[in-house]
Each structure stands twice: as structure tokens, then as C-alpha cells.
Amino acid sequence: MSKTKRLLLALALSLALAACQSQAPTNPVNDGRVSLALTFAQWQEYSGEEGQTLARVRAPAAISRLDIFVLFDQDTLARTVAQITPGSNEFAAVLQVPIGEERRIVVEAWDDQGGVAPPVRAFRGVQAHVEVQPNVAREVAVTLYPVPLAGQSVVLIVGSAQGAPGTSGHLVPITLISADSLSGIQFDLNYDARLISPVAALRTRPLAFDTLATNVISSQQGQALRMLMFAVSGERLPALFDPTEIIKVDFSVDIEAEAGTQTPLTLSNFTVLDQNRKRLGVLAVEGGSFEIAGGQ
Structure with missing residues (x-):
């Protein structure tokens, strides 16, 4: 299935144990590790005019920054910003977050060099219902889709x-x-x-x-x-x-x-x-x- 172009591989998040309801220090001995496999979707762009195909657009190699969030309900448990070399295919980031169920991982990809043209300015992927456990490694796949611009x-x-x-x-x-x-x-x-x-x-x-x-x-x-x-x-x-x-x-x-x-x-x-x-x-x-x- 020619679904996506895998651009970023082996993103590792070290998720360490922390108290959910207090300011108690984290316990790195009980780290939980989540590897994020990131994939950019491919798409076909259509204008607002009926039946007009503009261009086939593929996932750009110009992405230079990733914002990674770990959320629970409306609370941000952890965030990290990863600066990467455009065209790079792997990197690592470390976060400390409370263990627990129903974690939501959000990844936003940006091109700070201006190489991504409208109607796309960024890419975003969401994976919900992630359980973070101490001393348990797992891989989470996140597909990043183009973020549409309002009114376009x-x-x-x-x-x-x-x-x-x-x-x-x-x-x-x-x-x-x-x-x-x-x-x-x-x-x-x-x-x-x-x-x-x-x-x-x-x-x-x-x-x-x-x-x-x-x-x-x-x-x-x-x-x-x-x-x-x-x-x-x-x-x-x-x-x-x-x-x-x-x-x-x-x-x-x-x-x-x-x-x-x-x-x-x-x-x-x-x-x-x-x-x-x-x-x-x-x-x-x-x-x-x-x-x-x-x-x-």
C-alpha cells in the first residue's frame, strides 16, 4: 500500500514516573519508554472549483522543528521541542511525565525555513488512549496530516x-x-x-x-x-x-x-x-x- 513516506524514524520518548497529584520528584528508575514512529501522509490538492486538480503534493523534506506534547484531558503533562536538520530521518527526545492511562500524544511538524507553501503551513498528528507504564517499552505510530488553513x-x-x-x-x-x-x-x-x-x-x-x-x-x-x-x-x-x-x-x-x-x-x-x-x-x-x- 503506497500510503505514506516515512521521514522520521526511531523517535524515542523516555517517560519517567512522576506523581500526578503532587510536586513529588520523578523517579527515573521507573521510566516508561515510548518510541514514536512518525509518518507523513501524502495527499492530492483540489481547489474550490469543481473537478479542478491542482497538484500532487508529497510530504516535504524541509521540516526543521517538531513540537511534541503529552496530554491528559486538558492538561499538558510534558512538552519538548526538537530542532532537526531538514532531510534528517532520526533523532531522540526525552520527556518526564506521570504514568497512567488515556495519555494523548500530539506531534506538530513545522518548516521554519519557509519551504512549505500554502495551503499547508504545518503538519499535525494525534494518538489518543496511550497507556504509560513504568519499565514497559512500546511503540506508538503517529501519522502527521497537513493542517488546513481556515477559509482555504x-x-x-x-x-x-x-x-x-x-x-x-x-x-x-x-x-x-x-x-x-x-x-x-x-x-x-x-x-x-x-x-x-x-x-x-x-x-x-x-x-x-x-x-x-x-x-x-x-x-x-x-x-x-x-x-x-x-x-x-x-x-x-x-x-x-x-x-x-x-x-x-x-x-x-x-x-x-x-x-x-x-x-x-x-x-x-x-x-x-x-x-x-x-x-x-x-x-x-x-x-x-x-x-x-x-x-x-
Whole structure:
């Protein structure tokens, strides 16, 4: 799956034991170690004009600074800033944070040299539900997505799934990042109809958009599921700064599909309207696919 370009490897965070409710000193003997594997997503940029593709943009090699945060609820438990040489592929940083569950790791990547052009100024990745334990090493994967600029664009991400011939119930997530309140979203999910077929599209969160309408249409890839989300009342979807899953598409697999084959899952034909019904551009993250697994 040509999903991402791995640019930064082997980022190590030493997470040391500290008291959550007091100012007691940390105990380095009981360190917990978390290795962060960072990956930059690739995307296709679309302007606000219907059907116009501007350019294929890849993860830049010009990143010079990373801000790394460890959070619990609304509290920042630890933060570090790592200055790196553009093009470098590994480095290390050390933080001391309280052990515990439900830690949230946020990584922001910046280009202080001005090499990253609009509509992207930075990259951001979030990994939630991380448990930090003393004397336990683990790896946490964080994908960094482009941070959309308010009033210019949103980010839409299609996920992946797999399933055996003749089966159904295989869910493909659609994820949104937006710095704007939105009044409506429409886009096509393209797939190879010889292998899979959509059964249903489901809203996965209690969103302000209470309506999800779908229609199967022809596309260059074979077929596409056109999806339209809005609120009958006119309520706006608030800004979603963290990657937020908004739709799951349930696919069935053709009984004749050959195990080991796969179809790319891509997004196209976007209409995204902000709260004033101004059309926004879209950064469509690549890499989604559906793989036909071996049958029983």
C-alpha cells in the first residue's frame, strides 16, 4: 500500500514516573519508554472549483522543528521541542511525565525555513488512549496530516479494509480535519465494482449533520459512492481540528473476487461549503485500499 513516506524514524520518548497529584520528584528508575514512529501522509490538492486538480503534493523534506506534547484531558503533562536538520530521518527526545492511562500524544511538524507553501503551513498528528507504564517499552505510530488553513481548505482521509469473497460488514472510515465551520459536504468514494460493492454508509459520530444521502454512480475507476452530508435545520458542523471519523462505509465482497487482489479507494468530486456557503478546497489524503482476503 503506497500510503505514506516515512521521514522520521526511531523517535524515542523516555517517560519517567512522576506523581500526578503532587510536586513529588520523578523517579527515573521507573521510566516508561515510548518510541514514536512518525509518518507523513501524502495527499492530492483540489481547489474550490469543481473537478479542478491542482497538484500532487508529497510530504516535504524541509521540516526543521517538531513540537511534541503529552496530554491528559486538558492538561499538558510534558512538552519538548526538537530542532532537526531538514532531510534528517532520526533523532531522540526525552520527556518526564506521570504514568497512567488515556495519555494523548500530539506531534506538530513545522518548516521554519519557509519551504512549505500554502495551503499547508504545518503538519499535525494525534494518538489518543496511550497507556504509560513504568519499565514497559512500546511503540506508538503517529501519522502527521497537513493542517488546513481556515477559509482555504479541509482535509479528507479515506481508510482501508479487507474481506473474504462472499462476505460483508467490512467498514471503511472517512475522516475529516477542518479549521472552519461547515454547512455541507459532498464527495465521491471510488472503487472497483468487480471486487466490492457498498452496502450502506453510516454516520459514526453524533454530528450536527443529521442527513447522509448516498447514490452509486459511474466513475473512471469503475463505480463511485456519492455521499452528501448536511443538516436539515441548517445547523453548521463546528471546526474539527483533530482527525475526526465522520462516516463508515460498509462494503460487501463479490463471491468471485480473487484472494490477494485489491482496489484503491480514492476520493474525488468535492463540494465543501463553509458556514457562509463559500466553497473550500480539499486536501485528499491518499493510500486507502480494500484487499480481498483468503476465503474460509
